[in-house]
Amino acid sequence: MTARRPRDLSAERSALRAAADRLLEGAPLHSESGRLTVTELLRESGLRRDIVYGDHKDLVEEFQARARTRQHTPALAQSLADENTQLKQKLTDATSALAKEREATAVLRRLVAELDLELHAAREGRGPARVVPLSPRHRPHASREHP
Known part of the structure; x- marks a missing residue:
């Protein structure tokens, strides 16, 4: 002991x-x-x-x-509170941006599905009799190449 x-x-x-x-x-x-x-x-x-x-x-x-x-409030506690407020704001901003991106993604998914259905219908001959390609001036990339 x-x-x-x-x-x-x-x-x-x-x-x-x-x-x-x-x-x-x-x-x-x-x-x-x-x-x-x-x-x-x-x-x-x-x-x-x-x-x-x-x-x-x-x-x-x-x-x-x-x-x-x-x-x-002690300085350390105040700095933690300030950081917490900033992080909450960043989270709110990120959540809002994510919601907007999800909305855009949903619209794009619906558009892709619709275009896919039209493509299959056109290949099987059930679509419009004639498919007209877009002219170069209506293509988004062509307008950037030729000002």
Whole structure:
């Protein structure tokens, strides 16, 4: 059995205070979100929940009180919110463009099916008696070649 080393309560308190200050300033080192919650305070301080609530509950309550007085969003959280707004707009734009492309594709599929039916009917002799080819000036590529 290994012997436990004694805990340094003052070092733990210093770590909690420093973590609280970093979170409140919006400059966390270990927190992923930078939110002003006890969970993020624990993550930022590197201390276990049972230790913090067992011996340093007053610091947790102090942090919560300071966090409530803050009316601003931490810089990291604000940048994530801004990015989220931009991504939502891009998604809306992409969804709209996709809907338009699907409409165009549906029209083209119907046109291809109709032309295919006419081609089969013409090959079997059931179509119009005479098929007239388009003149060069009516062809889209010909108009580009001859201005």
